[in-house]
Amino acid sequence: MLHEKTIDHLLTIHEIYHEPDVYEYARGSEILSKYPDAKLIEVKSHNQIPELFGFAGAVENWLWNKKNVLILGTKHSLSARPNTRSSHWVAPSQSNGCTMSCSYCYVPRRKGYANPITIFVNIERIxxxxxxxxxxxxxxLIHDxxxxxYWVYEIGENGDCSADAAICDNVKDLVHLFRxxxxxxxxxxxxxxxxxLLDYNPQHKTxxxxxxxxxQMSKLVDVRTTPISDRIAVMNEFRDAGYEVNVSFAPVIYYDGWLDDWRTLLEELNDTLDEPTKRQLATEIIFLTHNxxxxxxxxDWHPKAEEVLWRPDIQQVKYSQTGQRNVRYKNNLKRELVNELVNLCTELIPYCAIRYAF
Structure with missing residues (x-):
């Protein structure tokens, strides 16, 4: 039996920050009419809201902001950034931020703190x-x-499209476009x-x-997300509905007993998936990067998670292209951990292609 979180558990919109021109877009008017009781707060720019993205006060209201605040704006700079891993291109975002609160998420460290969902209403331009x-x-022409x-476009780099889809039809429109x-x-x-999303009829183009x-690790660090077993349980249905269904093992977090826990997870995956889903399965394996x-x-809001995420004894500093001080597992340890997990996948789910592991 599934115990899925519904969107009503995740979002009860009480405040909508919006740029002045969102009324001029059909998607903007549509979203505003969906939440008639929300307090409307006009702002100059969707990414310049000090009470949300500034340090003071934002941490104290972390989960409240995630659940109760929505931001509406327009996407001005449109570009497709080349990628070389799970997609060829990262598409211009139709949203930014998320109602979930994964404690390792890189978006808050880039945009600032709780970072609730921002929906871009100029979807036709995107x-x-x-x-x-x-x-x-x-x-x-070249198989890779x-x-x-196909050329593959990532549309969810800065948020979770499944949650966005409960607010408006941006994701549905994109699925139908790529179809x-x-x-x-x-x-x-x-x-x-x-x-x-099961009713979107993606015709194998999503x-x-x-x-x-x-x-157990997900319960600690994947705050406000759907339980792992419930994600696995719907994978056959999504494949039946016309999606290409893959998995993402990310982030992989090292702790005592980690590989035994991965064995349990992979055995559950193996037992749950039907043969057609297994035949088209692929994954990426990405070990933790923290900041x-x-x-x-x-x-200030989830120190328990930091006991496993922040491990200076086994992590080393690596500066990002933007100059941020990130930490990753030390090279020799990480090489060993990657090999161990790849070998376990090869043993237990040999049908699952591994696109990359690092």
Whole structure:
């Protein structure tokens, strides 16, 4: 029996911050009419809201902001960033932020603190850009580890599309767009089971990647997400509904007994998936990257998670391209951990292709 979190458990919108022109867009008016009792707060820019993104007060109201606040704006800068891993391109975002509160999430350390959902209401402009961009790529002629046939566009880098889809039809519109693009498909990873997506009829042009980690660790660090077993339990249904169903083992967190817990998880995956789902399964394996600033913030709202996320004894500093002080497992240890998990996957789920592991 599933015990899925519904969107009503995650979102009860009481405040909507919005840019002045969102009324001019059909999607903006549609969302505002959906939440008639919400307090409307006009702001100059969706990403300049000091009471949400500034340090003072935001940490204390972390979970309240995640659940009760929505931001509406327009996406001005449209570009598809080249990628080389789970997609060929990262699409311009249709949203930013998330109602869930995973304690390792990189978005808060970039944008600031609780970072509730921002929906971009100019979806037609975003879709028009993507259609033109895909058209310029032409037919994909070379089989690669990302996809044998299509150019793949990531649409969920800055949030969780399954949660966004409960607010408006941005994600549905994108699924339908890629359904008719002859040379492209879309992809996103998710930690939330939204059964409404089963009715989108993606016609195998959308790859949904269910993020998985051992149960007990997920309960600690995947705050406000759908339980792991419930994510696994719907994978056959999503494949039946026309999705390409993949998994994402991310982030992989090292702790005493970690590999035994992964064995239990992979055995559950093996026992639950039907043969057609297994035949098209693939994964990426990404070990934890953490951040000094996010660690400091987490200590004010979820210090228990930091006991496993912040491990200076086994982590080393690596500066990001933006100059942030990130930490990752020390090279020799990480190499050993990656090999151990890859070998376990090969043993227990040999049908699951591993696109990359690091």
């Amino acid at each position: 879709m028009g850009y993507l259609e033109r961009h895909a058209g310029r790529q032409g037919k994909k 580890q990302i996809d044998p046939e 008719r693009l002859p040379n492209a498909k879309l992809t996103f990873a998710t930690k939330f089971v939204n059964r409404e 790859r949904i990647r269910f993020s998985l980690m051992p149960h 000094q600033q996010l660690h400091d913030v987490n200590m």
